[in-house]
Amino acid sequence: xxxxxxxxxxxxxxxxxxxxxxxxxxxxxxxxxxxxxxxxxxxxxxxxxxxxxxxxxxxxxxxxx
Numbered sequence: 001x002x003x004x005x006x007x008x009x010x011x012x013x014x015x016x017x018x019x020x021x022x023x024x025x026x027x028x029x030x031x032x033x034x035x036x037x038x039x040x041x042x043x044x045x046x047x048x049x050x051x052x053x054x055x056x057x058x059x060x061x062x063x064x065x
Contacts, residue, residue: 005054012060014038022046022056 003024008017016037026046035042043059 007054007056009042009056009058011035011037011040011042012058012063013040013042020044020056022054024054027054 004021005024007020007022009020010017013035014037018036020033027048028046030043030045032041032043034040041061043061045057047055049055
């Protein structure tokens with residue numbers, strides 16, 4: 001069973017849209033991954049919506065959330 005899902009996200013630093021692989025078993029987790037374009041650290045927050053679909057929110061280290 002494949003738990004990886006490809007998602008498009010916008011880098012909160014450079015604004016570029018990048019493709020990332022998200023592990024669906026990481027629900028309710030937070031982790032940091034560097035942008036593939038500008039190399040700055042992006043904070044990923046993985047959750048599920050009311051339909052149990054994967055939701056990925058990204059933030060810069062400077063943002064309070």
